[in-house]
Amino acid sequence: MNIEIEFTSPRKCVCDFTYNFYWQHQGKELDPDGVIPDQKGTDYTYRDLVTALTKKETVTIKGDIGKRLCSNAGADMRYFGGTGGIIDTGNVIVDGDVGTRMGMGMASGGIYVSGKVAEPLGNIIEVQSDLAGFRKYRSITDLLHSGSADGLLPPNTFDGMRLTLADGIRRDTIAARCSADCKVVVNGDADLSVGMLMSAGELRILGDVGMNAGTLLSGGTVVIEGNAGEFAAADMRAGVLIIKGKSKGFVGGKMRGGAVFLKGGGAVIPPVRKVPLKGADYRLLTRTMRTNQIEAMMYTKYSVNGL
Secondary structure, eight states, X not given: XXXXXXXXXXXXXXXXXXXXXXXXXXXXXXXXXXBOSSBSSOOOBHHHHHHHHHTTOOEEEESOBOSOTTTTTTBOOGGGTOOXXXXXXXXXXEESOBOTXXXXXXXXXXXXXXXXXXXXXXXEEEEOOXXXXXXXXXXXXXXXXXXXXXXXXXXXXXXXXXXXXXXXXXXXXXXXXXXXXXXXXXXXXXXXXXTTTOOSSEXXXXXXXXXXXXXXXXEEEEEESSOBOSSTTTTXXXXXEEEOSOBOSOBTTTOOSSEEEESSOOOBOTTOEEEOOOHHHHHHHXXXXXXXXXXXXXXXXXXXXXX
């Protein structure tokens, strides 16, 4: 059964599969089974909307919506007894405006919006709409996993292996949970948590990024050609994070595996420690950064296991 709901004022974290990261606040900020405030004539809970989407139903919303609509949609959250993988979900239709970080960490499903969408966006990209009067957004990760560019709007391009984001839109959580051996290039800056939970492929940001770059990275390669905000490589598990510019600090907090290469410097915190560059590291850097061994020597490598 599809859900229709109308709001008299914008509410945040609607259709948020994490319930505003419930494990951090334990219900103090949002009760999954609480009725969402400011509904008109209905009494749906936050969980009702998420459950409907997991059943591949459609959630239609009338009125404006606050930030973090459909956060981590399609993620089968391990904290709530899921597999930690990705599940197919239904669509959300919003007849109104949407606040920042729509589709943050979104892994599947679609979002239709009739009004404005505030930046930064999440892990989503606009595609050709099949609903008159509405723009359609799709998970970037879902696009990469499908290998199909059907409906992708210019100036963004995808040939099945390389996705180039050239629209100038600022996004966070780009390529979140991606397990496809594809390459994503962002022609500009990005926001929070780029490469979050990636396990394969390469994400290259040609500009600066915000906090938490490579957070929970589980494989693949994330390259930041500009500067990075605090807490890069937080909880990183595997893979490679390369930051050519400056890092603001607190690099590697709770890092468990993988390697971080810094050229512009940045304060690291335990358990990360500096390790010497080896032949394989020079080859990685010269290949990935398209440079020579002399410049590769300017990078400093950090890991938690000395490898």
